[in-house]
Amino acid sequence: MRIDLKKLNGVYGGKITFENEVDLSSENVFGEFPFQTPVKYHGEIVNHLGVLMLSGDISAVLNTHCARCLKPLEVPISAQVEAVLSRDESDEEDVFQITQDSVEVEDILIPELLLQVQMTYLCKEDCKGLCPICGTNRNTNDCNCESRQIDPRLAALAALLGDK
Ligand SMILES: [Zn+2]
Numbered sequence: 001m002r003i004d005l006k007k008l009n010g011v012y013g014g015k016i017t018f019e020n021e022v023d024l025s026s027e028n029v030f031g032e033f034p035f036q037t038p039v040k041y042h043g044e045i046v047n048h049l050g051v052l053m054l055s056g057d058i059s060a061v062l063n064t065h066c067a068r069c070l071k072p073l074e075v076p077i078s079a080q081v082e083a084v085l086s087r088d089e090s091d092e093e094d095v096f097q098i099t100q101d102s103v104e105v106e107d108i109l110i111p112e113l114l115l116q117v118q119m120t121y122l123c124k125e126d127c128k129g130l131c132p133i134c135g136t137n138r139n140t141n142d143c144n145c146e147s148r149q150i151d152p153r154l155a156a157l158a159a160l161l162g163d164k
């Protein structure tokens, strides 16, 4: 959503509010397409004593899955963004350079949202995952593979201790 900033020229205290949603379903994040529902954002741009300040809020529901048991998960994420819109080049982190009398707020908000996406999610902290041998979901079922699956380092130690 492109916002025309001309209305704020010389208007101290002037404010433009915005609200929209964006389709990020083709956005590839860590090899997945987690944004299956529209991403919502809103915010305002204020002329604060001649400095254009943007503050915004962007939120989405990630369609992902548990990294251990592959259970589908819906994870809400959001980002709060504060940025200064400046025509001057700047290395400062919260300054966004604008080259014309308008700004595409999605260029500021979407990268901040993407920063919130983690590489992996778990359905619960202590998810037991799938059995690597038979594929059973260990959260819901027990299988008999577990006893046979011994870490080779532990097996060596057990042999040393004479614990067969
Ligand atoms: Zn899980």
Ligand SMILES: [Zn+2]
Residues within 6 Å of the ligand: 131, 132, 133, 134, 135, 136, 143, 144, 145, 146
């Ligand atoms: Zn098993």
